[in-house]
Amino acid sequence: MRIVLSLILFLFPFSLRGEASFGEQFQFTVSPNLGNERVEFELRIKNNEETPLYFEFPTSQYYEIIVSDQTGQEVYRYSKGRSFLQALQTIRIDPHQTYRKVENWDYKVNGVRVPAGQYTVTATLLPRKLNDKPLSNKQTIVSKKKFTLP
Secondary structure, three states, rough: OHHHHHHHHHHHOEEEEEOOOOOOOEEEEEEEEEEEEEEEEHHHHHHOOOOOOEEEEEOOOOOOEEEEEOOEEEEEOOOOOOOOOOOEEEEOOOOOEEEEEEEEOOEEEEEEOOOOOEEEEEOOOOOOOOOOOOOOOOOOOEEEEEEEEO
């Protein structure tokens, strides 16, 4: 079964939305936790396997986070203005464990707070290999959630 699933995942590009699952191996989620001065984006990768998962990344940027307003215009990008180490990075997630990262956004664009309203956060996981098997550039692992700023 695993060989067939691996072959399908390698041969057919796909995009995952919402609470993303990669076969039955893992789930990738983003959860916006709103505060008065900032939002915390909690990113989780949950290993559903009985064996460890190894994610290899080409840089120290493991994910991208983009916030868009109601019209679809981008108001925040995690990587904008940041530098990342250009070296292979690997994270190991043990069986039935969850890797968790939290990133913050202060609701500002160019120093000005965005208006109240509905926004969408899109988080994309950026591994190049999973368990030493290459992922194609067309395979995306995405979690998307809507949230409302008061």
